[in-house]
Amino acid sequence: MRLLSSFALTLLLFASQSPIQPSPAPVTTPLPPPTVRIDDYRGNAARIIGAALTSDKAYQRLAYLTDHIGNRLSGSQNLEHAIDWAITEMKKDGLDNVHPEKVMVPHWVRGEESLELTSPVSRKLTMLGLGNSIGTPADGVAAEAVVVRNFDELERIGEGVRGKIVVYNVPFTDYGATVSYRLTGASRAARYGAVAAIVRSITPVSLNTPHTGAMRYDEAQPKIPSAAITIEGAELLQRMNDRGEHPVLRLKMEAKFLPDAESANVIAEIKGSDKPDEIVLLSGHFDSWDVGQGAHDDGGGCIVAWHAVRLLKELGLKPRRTIRVVLYTNEENGGRGGTAYLDAHRAEISKHVLAIESDLGTYQPIGFGLGAAAPAQARSNMQEIAKLLSGIRADRIAANGGGSDIGPIVAEGVIGGSFDVDSSRYFEIHHTPADTIDKINPKDVASCVAAMAVMAYTVADMPQTLK
């Protein structure tokens, strides 16, 4: 999961639906009666849920992806390997129209990097450079650190940070609020002449755990290198700052962009029997950061979307409309997959009945977050269909939700939403070396597949339209 300035709407969506915050309650204002008759779908929902909960195929595929391929940053061999593997496996699954859709993606590479406290004592600090950051000269950037708790403190110091390294020691509140320091902290510090920006990792807890993630430059300001440090490191610098010890840091980063690389969105479908041109889209993003295994973010989301469709195929359930899986590329540091999908499918955007993105981790499912702009009739129908998921406790339709990758098509009018899970521990491992499959419960994977498959199948098959 990522936040990018290019989709202000998405940013707002995420800021408001950050899973650490209380989720938006279901809409309680009167909705029109549902047009879907869920009694007609109980039998197939039962088959889907029963089959999903007695299979470990989705989990085993996720284990292959994470253990054998590993993390998948845009431009990496791992990502292209994963894409090739998914296409091969989707064809083996017997899915329809399996193919890659070419996307040129930014190719940011981390290289070697380090952060050292050189005064008042010498100590290596655990760090991860931020995605999209420039590197430093070979001998690094060395300067006194100025530690601030928030942007207000930075503004008060203003020109006082000139020639120094600004350290944002911002305690985690929720992702939407805290991540703005990672995204914009470098340029806001550069405006006052800072030579680098260091950000406390966006997480509520730490075992000296660095969290990477994207940053972005304000083109009006000088570009300065930027990295994340652990809570432990940030608090050390805070204490030294507060004691007037004038900590001095040396940051070294080889980070740089190589020429854009060829990548692809992966597409697979179950073609609709009656209205094959109408599309229910299920998605995740196949790229990840270059640490850990990209398990929760977002290998799990991809496998859940994919296996929801795979399960329907296995059960011989062919809905009236087409269900399309999209494994987007380059969500984390560019969003090119989402825009490329819009560009490639502009002619059929109006035929997208619903687009769901699964990118909040793979935990116990809760339900779906339907975009606030969704028509009331669509909301009423999804609330009705979700009743089929009450037995697996995934029957909540939240008042809002979305995803970065579907942002561009939602902006074009597609009804969009998030697949919601109990993300309460997501930001402990998000964008870290600890985002590994051991953090994912196989039972949750199975439940997620069940919830996605029942919702997608029913929306795709209902005789009426969703909205």
Place this chain on the structure above:
Amino acid sequence: MRLLSSFALTLLLFASQSPIQPSPAPVTTPLPPPTVRIDDYRGNAARIIGAALTSDKAYQRLAYLTDHIGNRLSGSQNLEHAIDWAITEMKKDGLDNVHPEKVMVPHWVRGEESLELTSPVSRKLTMLGLGNSIGTPADGVAAEAVVVRNFDELERIGEGVRGKIVVYNVPFTDYGATVSYRLTGASRAARYGAVAAIVRSITPVSLNTPHTGAMRYDEAQPKIPSAAITIEGAELLQRMNDRGEHPVLRLKMEAKFLPDAESANVIAEIKGSDKPDEIVLLSGHFDSWDVGQGAHDDGGGCIVAWHAVRLLKELGLKPRRTIRVVLYTNEENGGRGGTAYLDAHRAEISKHVLAIESDLGTYQPIGFGLGAAAPAQARSNMQEIAKLLSGIRADRIAANGGGSDIGPIVAEGVIGGSFDVDSSRYFEIHHTPADTIDKINPKDVASCVAAMAVMAYTVADMPQTLK
């Protein structure tokens, strides 16, 4: 905190009192009436607690130790720097008889180290070599991994591990039970011809967090190198093992022993007014592992023992008996400080009224764990004195307790016990880069000083003897 074979008694004590397990309940069998009259001590207890809870001096000294000196492995410059600093500061505090007592300590150095999975995929695994381990040849030890869940599995495989690397993937139950794999796993695997031993870190949780700690060799077996990996790494190898993928590892360690180094126990006292030859001993260990800051283990314990005495000095409270602080050296990988203390003080061992070791982290204090062998009269008096600590919730006298460093004098008949705190999260950071002062609540430091000072003062001042 460490477990060493040289003190089987201590091992048993720790195994039984591991703070993750339910603590031994206070003794409920009838005890003799207390001889101490706590009404005589309420006034001074009030002064002590009031002063401790309104001061941050102890915390600030701990911050200096951790932030400016850092971790303190035996043989390191950091440890000797810390010892010199403590002696200087204790003299500034006006304590009596401040001096170092020379101890020659093992000088194990880690050097560069790495662990790489080379098949079926290539991946670096986060690791920490185990203290006391030998190193590997320069190009490492490369062999197939055999993953076992416990010693029983190893025994079943037996000669099947010859030429291979044994990986102990043992889920954490409690420290005493789980740590035996770290301590003895290498030699037990070497018995069957294994070429290295890898141990899952001894912890209930992980954010890809490696935990080091001591291992020991059975001299009857070949010595093989041994290291800890994270829960994430161990589970990855387990999955590959279970899938029949025959994971292959390459372990590189430069670990070795240099010649023994000169170190010291640090001694400081408040001389008793009436019975200066009788001693109440408060202690922690000043050495730590070579990662993190050695904050909970055991910088905090040392500062608490030291500042309990410093506070009494500041308040002008001079008890009848002497209160002695001992900051032991080399608890973690040798226990030489504890044995050196016994050797140097053998003539006055019988004059030790009580010895308390603080080495379970610096959290909210609970009370004291009095060794099971302690006389009933001593237990009765400590239970009575502890009532003075009920207001700070530190009034429990557990049925058992002790510490590695005081083990040698307890074996000689000294009444010994532990300073008990809420250690429920201790093993999350124990022996890791995350054992840093940000994990310590300044309020807990103040409460610990209060509890230690009240108990020590009252035992040292009571007209009757403790036992």
